[in-house]
Amino acid sequence: MISYQELAAKERPLAVIGLGYVGLPLAVALSEHFEVIGFDISAERIAELSAGRDRTREVTAEELARAWVRYTADPAELKKAGLIIVAVPTPIDHHRNPDLTPVVGSSRTVGQNISAGTIVCYESTVYPGLTEDVCGPIIEKHSGLACGRDFFLGYSPERINPGDRQHTLSTIVKVVAGQTEAVRDLLAKVYGLVVTAGIHLAGSIRVAEAAKVIENTQRDLNIALMNELAVIFDRMNIDTQEVLAAAGTKWNFLPFRPGLVGGHCIGVDPYYLTWKAEELGYMPQVILAGRRINDSMGKFIAEKCIKLLVKNDCHMARSRVGVLGLTFKENVPDLRNTRVIDIVRELAEYCPEVLIHDPLADPEEARREYGLTLSPLEALRDLDALVLAVPHAAYAALTPAELTGWFRPGAAPVVLDVKGILDPAAMTRAGCIFWRL
Numbered sequence: 001m002i003s004y005q006e007l008a009a010k011e012r013p014l015a016v017i018g019l020g021y022v023g024l025p026l027a028v029a030l031s032e033h034f035e036v037i038g039f040d041i042s043a044e045r046i047a048e049l050s051a052g053r054d055r056t057r058e059v060t061a062e063e064l065a066r067a068w069v070r071y072t073a074d075p076a077e078l079k080k081a082g083l084i085i086v087a088v089p090t091p092i093d094h095h096r097n098p099d100l101t102p103v104v105g106s107s108r109t110v111g112q113n114i115s116a117g118t119i120v121c122y123e124s125t126v127y128p129g130l131t132e133d134v135c136g137p138i139i140e141k142h143s144g145l146a147c148g149r150d151f152f153l154g155y156s157p158e159r160i161n162p163g164d165r166q167h168t169l170s171t172i173v174k175v176v177a178g179q180t181e182a183v184r185d186l187l188a189k190v191y192g193l194v195v196t197a198g199i200h201l202a203g204s205i206r207v208a209e210a211a212k213v214i215e216n217t218q219r220d221l222n223i224a225l226m227n228e229l230a231v232i233f234d235r236m237n238i239d240t241q242e243v244l245a246a247a248g249t250k251w252n253f254l255p256f257r258p259g260l261v262g263g264h265c266i267g268v269d270p271y272y273l274t275w276k277a278e279e280l281g282y283m284p285q286v287i288l289a290g291r292r293i294n295d296s297m298g299k300f301i302a303e304k305c306i307k308l309l310v311k312n313d314c315h316m317a318r319s320r321v322g323v324l325g326l327t328f329k330e331n332v333p334d335l336r337n338t339r340v341i342d343i344v345r346e347l348a349e350y351c352p353e354v355l356i357h358d359p360l361a362d363p364e365e366a367r368r369e370y371g372l373t374l375s376p377l378e379a380l381r382d383l384d385a386l387v388l389a390v391p392h393a394a395y396a397a398l399t400p401a402e403l404t405g406w407f408r409p410g411a412a413p414v415v416l417d418v419k420g421i422l423d424p425a426a427m428t429r430a431g432c433i434f435w436r437l
Helices: 004-008 023-030 043-050 061-066 075-080 100-114 130-143 182-194 205-235 239-246 269-279 286-295 298-309 340-348 365-371 400-406 424-429
Strands: 014-017 036-041 067-072 083-086 119-122 152-155 176-177 199-201 318-322 353-357 385-387 412-419 433-436
Touching: 004 182, 014 023, 014 075, 014 100, 023 036, 036 075, 036 412, 061 400, 061 433, 075 100, 083 100, 100 130, 119 130, 119 182, 130 152, 130 205, 152 182, 176 182, 176 205, 182 199, 205 239, 205 269, 205 286, 205 298, 269 286, 286 298, 298 340, 298 385, 298 412, 298 433, 340 353, 400 424, 424 433
Parallel strands: 014 036, 014 083, 036 067, 083 119, 119 152, 176 199, 318 353, 318 385, 385 412, 412 433
Antiparallel strands: 152 176
């Protein structure tokens, strides 16, 4: 097995597979201490990083310029590595089942290019057992090597929060597990050089896998409770944000808020756990109930918008609605699994013109993934309603006077604030029919 000393002395490099939101910051950080190969199947991504640009905005141009990472799309380069860290996405398919294509494909690539003695550590979110029961055998099949003798497995789940400059790779405790104690100890030393918050040694790979998948499941369920309360309070004509502010004065009240739950973590990870549970003959109830609630919120918000338009005597046949924000969360360009699309599609059932603006989203990706054409901000004029779906910093700076200037003359502007960043009193004083989740 590769030794820590060999890696530290740069006798053999380590490789990071998948240079997205998780893999790139990790490769850049590790390059301060080790020789690092950054591998990605996208030649376009490799060219972009080689030129010093990161479209995810997780790593600055200055950080890229300082990093000693050898970027490549050539899988043969992996043969040189003594430690391979796999940081590929684990999405779900249209039936909400785990889509293992990236992790299976990367395991196949590793198997075809692995050298004896290498440790393969997965960071992707998976259901308990996948690393050892699925990934290991794939590597064995394509390498002809024996797992646990000729190569070894490890697992250290990623905890990256896109766009978060406070909770970063170095400031979040890293959970580490290995097929053997020696593997775990080596990984703890490697990660310990870049994670100042500390290392938690998990008792097994399965424990670490389970810990990761329930982190986001817990958050998903808490948000689902807030979303259900928001629906109930809306029927009671009570402002949910005011209720939460009052309840939050108790020391042990958890500060969760309602909202859209998308992205590649919270809205996806619970399905990995429930899929495995169903395979084992157990039908999860609480977890799936939370998922149903959160997945329904886009439709609820769109229907609320339509009801407000009807009450405002808007002619739906000529209605024009603006949507601010398309990415899955504020201040990031990531469009994966954005639930704003649910609002847009529901509105489009009733409104002939739905215009979407997002200063961070890639227009080509929006067109390719969702069939949407993004509009410039100046196109959002003569509106009947406006949905502030994603609270990007650029939108938070908009004043009530600016917003009301985007509407048709005559009828009161209808404004829906999904994340509650606007001042209700100020919007009402500006003559708006204002609603927030």
